[in-house]
Amino acid sequence: MTENYRPTKAVIDLGAIEKNLAAFKERSQGAELIAVVKADAYGHGAIEVANRAVESGVQFLAVATPDEAVYLRNHGFQTKILVLGATPASFLPVAQKEEIAVAAISLEWLQMAAAAVEPGLLPLKIHLKVDTGMRRVGVLTEEAPIAIEFIRQHPFEFAGIFTHFATADEESGELFQRQVREMKSVIDQVDDPQVLVHVSNSAAAIMHPELAYGAVRIGISMYGIAPSPYVEEKMPFKLLPALSLETEVVHVKKVKAGETLSYGATYRSEKDEWIATLPIGYADGMLRGLQGQDVLIRGERMPIVGRICMDQCMVRLNEQVPVGEKVQLIGKQRDGLVRIDEWAEKLGTIPYEIPCILTKRIPRMYH
Structure with missing residues (x-):
């Protein structure tokens, strides 16, 4: 067993993930849940999350x-x-052997797949991806009938059909409504109960339970993160955040008024100040843009001052604290709370990105 000597760690609450999934199961009125564990389960740990x-x-x-x-x-x-x-041609025989379903993302891909599958193995399981508006991957709506017919005429298992909404986390507008209409027209052409229909991501599953169909794909909100502020305001149930990030103070010193800190001397103390050093930096995913972000020490907010270094950063204390004092970077401590959303806002990005940028150097601990 590997021992972690550095006190910095991400703590993952698997019970919160389980409760979030249960809430989506109830919301989706019996539709199957597809747990999205891509990108190492959004930085939470694919194996542990998938197990739970x-x-x-x-x-x-x-x-x-x-x-x-x-x-x-x-x-x-x-x-x-x-x-x-x-998925490339070289993977398709592996998918057949391992019974892994793949997305058919274009008519050209289907032609490639028909030539790449190995006879004698189980049929390749295909979920037809329909591009109703994302313009990322998928057959266009007008190409869908050709793709459906091609799948049925070749040695594939037509296992599912799906799309992805571009604006499900916003107030329903014309693009979302158009995507819904286009996908419904394609679904009507399938007319086969053996083909699993799944169109909803987390946001659509929350805001539009009537679109649950056979299954819903739950990604970001399985981890207790709302897809957007708009959705969070409308939530019919409470999401439980699964990830918290914590460390300890490793050094404390008193800095005199007028002294500067860290690279570039971008911070100058206005008075004598207690400064704590934390063992976390941008190599861990705590990016330099988080300078000025608050952390929690003894439940009180205290700001990161000076430029964040590769392995360390510094915090201005409200009072002297000992080495070993617990520090909450994301999550709750006493009556204080630092949300992932704060990091996202500080970095000018979305909450999805925050757990994904926490590097492997930070061990994940589970409970």
Whole structure:
């Protein structure tokens, strides 16, 4: 067992993930849940999250890449697995052997797949991706009838059909409504109960339960993060954040008035100040743009001052504290709370990105 000597760690509450999934199960009125564990489960740890999802009754996992799918199979997962992104010809015989479903993302891809599959193996499981508005991958709506017919005429298993909404996390506008209409017209052409229909991501599952169809894909909100401020305001149930980030003070010193801190001398103390050094930096995913972000010490907010270094950063204290004092970077401490959303706002990005940028150097601890 590897021992972690540095006190910096991400703590993952698997119970929160289980409760979030249960809330989505109830919201989706019996539709199957597809737990999206791509990108190492959005930085939370794919194996541990997938294990808890399966233990809680989920029997369908989704990933972004072929390698992520094989990784799950190699760790013993026998559930249904779907690769949401592009897959090369070289992977398709592996997908047949491992019973991994893949996304058909274009008419050209289907032609390639028909030539690449190995006879004698199980039919390749295909979920047809329909591009109703994202313009990322997928057959266009007008191409869907051709794709459906092609799948049925070749040695594939037509396992599912899906799309992805571009603006489901915003107040419903013309693009969302157009995507819904286009996808419904395609679904009507399938007319086969054996083909699993899944169109909803987390935001759509929250805001539009009537679009649950056969399954819903739960990604970011499985981890307790709302897809957008708009959705968070409208939430019909409470999401429980799964990730917290913590460390300890490793050094404390009193800095005199007028002295500068860290690279570039961008911070100058206005008076004598107690400064604590924390063992976390941009190599851990605590990017330099977080200068000025608050952390929690003894439940009180205290700001990061000076430029964040590769491995360390400094915090201005309200009072002297000892080495070893606990520091909460994300999450709750006493009556204080630092939300992932704060980091996202500070960095000019979305909350999805924050757990994904926390590097492997930060160990994940589970409870």
